Amino acid sequence: MSTQEQADNLAFIQIQTLLKNSPAVILASIFSAIMLTAIYWDQHPHVYLLSWLSMILSINIVRGFFAWKFLHEDKPMEHTLLWWRMFSLPSLVSVAVWGLGAFVFYIPNGGQYQAVGIIIPLALAAGSLVFLSIVHWLFVSSFLLITLPLLLRVFLVGDFVHISIGLLIGVYISIFMIFGHNMNRMLTESLRLRFENLELVSRLTEEKESAELANVAKSKFLAAASHDLRQPLHALSLLSSALCDRIKYPEVKHIVDKIMLAVSALENLFNALLDISKLDSGVLKPSIISFKLGDIFKKIENDYRPEADRKGLKFNVDSCHDAVVYSDNILLERVVRNFVSNALRYTETGHVRLFCEMENGKIKIVVEDTGIGIRDDNLQTIFDEYVQIGNPERDREKGLGLGLAIVARISQLLNHPVHVKSARGEGSIFSIAVPLGRQEDIPEPEADIVRTPGMELTQLKVLIIDDERSNLDALDALLRGWKCEVISAESGEEACDKIRALQLKPDCVLTDYRLRNNKTGLEAISDIVALTGENVPAVLITGDVAIKKLHEEGADAYHLMHKPVQPARLRALLKHIQQQKLRQELEEQEA
Incomplete structure (x- = not known):
């Protein structure tokens, strides 16, 4: 906020405060004028009293109208200077008329009338400290326009008592001038701090919104990293493992082993960086x-x-x-x-x-x-x-x-x-x-994967579904290297078509969780189960590492693996499924 903007805002806050508090001050001024007229009714000519009272009433009606208009204005800040004029001019005229009344209606040696003539003007002047001290020049002008005529009138009497009263009034004026200055400084500083706090809050809000937008962008990146960036890494891991299974020559196998180590290091680095990003952003x-x-x-x-x-x-x-x-x-x-x-x-x-x-x-x-x-x-x-x-x-x-x-x-x-x-x-x-x-x-334990070394996966019919061709080809090559019978498809519909054409039932389904056209692997598995009429062991593969467990209906019956899939873990899982199949066949033969 520039210095000029701060000055404009300060001016508007000042006039807004004065006009909002005007109704109470106007009522106090009118009430005091009526009371003073009633008290002096038998002491001064009626025409003087009524003329003075009429001026007070007229001026305060104008002030009241301006205050009402300000409070009902749509955009009062656009006309701050005009409102200053509409407030300050009637206010100064009002206090000047009060000063005139204090001078004209003062009764020397009048006992209680003399006391009233001093107390009421000084009380109104004291009230201006609270009402007008937010604007120093307006307070000083108003205070002096009420008190100086009274002070002059007292000194004009000239006797010792009135000179003493005049000195006391002078001290009273001096003290209130000091109070007014200090209060104005305090209120101005308070407003300045308010503007600074508002500006600070505005900047913090902007920075918070900027940070939230950055966090959203980071979350989108993490979502992309969890899926899109894992796809080629997943394919690379499967292909390198398939290549390693096929290599027989020691000198070439040594090179492939180095490739496997490099892939493993890349997976570790990728997972570590992604984990840190997820922890920092609160996604995990x-x-x-x-x-x-x-x-x-x-x-x-x-x-x-x-x-x-x-x-x-x-x-x-x-x-x-x-x-x-x-x-x-x-x-x-x-x-x-x-x-x-x-x-x-x-x-x-x-x-x-x-x-x-x-x-x-x-x-x-x-x-x-x-x-x-x-x-x-x-x-x-x-x-x-x-x-x-x-x-x-x-x-x-x-x-x-x-x-x-x-x-x-x-x-x-x-x-x-x-x-x-x-x-x-x-x-x-x-x-x-x-x-x-x-x-x-403690929740019920999930079934453990039995890791049985040395058992081949011969004749295990595996249906794989993935809309990423590179992943599909990599997984196909890996499974064929393990002696599996592989049926590959890019969608659930294609998988069902191939089952009908080949007239076979798969022993296991490996499917990517997110397929094209907003389909999921769960839907593909459901279609296959409906087609074959039997439950089929299935593995859902996802690139979102934030998913620990799928909460969709029926998902608990299937295994969940994250990309990039570790070939050794996948092979152990397929062996476990093969064992279950063989156990089931033996039970059926015995029955």
Whole structure:
């Protein structure tokens, strides 16, 4: 807001305040004039009193009309200068007439009439301090137009008593001038602060709206990243895995293995960056439940035991089978996995221990190692993005430096405090405190995927549906390399047409969740079930990592996987489905 704009706003606020308060002041002026006329009715000629009263009434009627017109004006701010004139001129005339009355009607040595002649004008003048002090020059003018004629009249009498009264009136005038100046300064400063606050609120509102728009844009980007950017990465992962299965020559297989490592690193980087963006933007919402902590510990021990054995480290994992916590099991597992992964990465000799303990009514999950440790000045920076200890060459095999940044954000999201104790060369202790859960609130466990090594997927008829041709071709190549019988389709309608043409029933359906024309994989599965007349095992594949569980009707009967799909996990799932099929066939033969 410019200086001129602030001055214009101040002028409008002043005139608005004065005109809104005018009705009370006008009534007080008229009432005081009528009372003064009644008191002096037998002391002065009636024509003088009535003439003076008529002037007071006429002027205040004009003031009242202007106040009423202002209050009913549509856009009064556009005519601020005009309103100033319409207010100030009648107001100054009114106080001048009061000053004339104080001069003319004063009765020296008149006892009670003398007191009335002094008290009423001075009281009206004192009232102007409250009413007019918002405009300093108007207050000074009005106050002096009432009091100076009275002061002059008192001094004109000339005796000692009146000179004394005049001096007292002079002191009264001086004090009120000081009060008026101070009050005007206080009110003006208050208005200035009000304008500054309004401007600040306006700027904050604009910045808030700008931040909200940026957040919406970021959310749209995340949605695109979750789906569109994952599509080629998903296809690349499937194709590289299919190529790896087909390569027999060691020298070529070595190159393919390098490609697989590069793809894996790309997936890790992409997932880490996307996770940080989702946590920062608030897109990722926790799903808080009660669950057994031992389930997470078992999975982590199973996944990281080979790495610990390879490095010759003791990897001690407590069972914590009785511990029930209340948290998001997926996000909490992500935190603990990061602690264990870092501990194994930075420990060359000694041990890594994962355990839990009670502390202050919570379960504290602790990962302790005998690794390289962290200096005190690095204990806070390790939770920043791309910060790594002991990896100046940025070796990707040692991670990306995003793990603890994600941990810090998950900790804040879940309100689970994270603590770290470490000393250089003495190892580190990372811990996270989690609220206790209740045994009776633990949900029913989902069926585990049985990982049976060595079993081929021969004669397993798999129907795949994906509207992205590159993903469809990649998945087709991968499944055929696993000896599956593959039927591929780009939509649910095409899949049904192929089932009719080939006259076969698929053993399993792999479908993308979002298909073209606003169709979903669930709708395609429903059409296939209706066509075959039997329930078919199905896997829904989605690029939205924010989806942990589909809440649509019938979705609980199917498996959910996120892009980019890990081929090993997909193969294990298909083996599980094949086992169920074989078990069902044996049961039917025995029956």
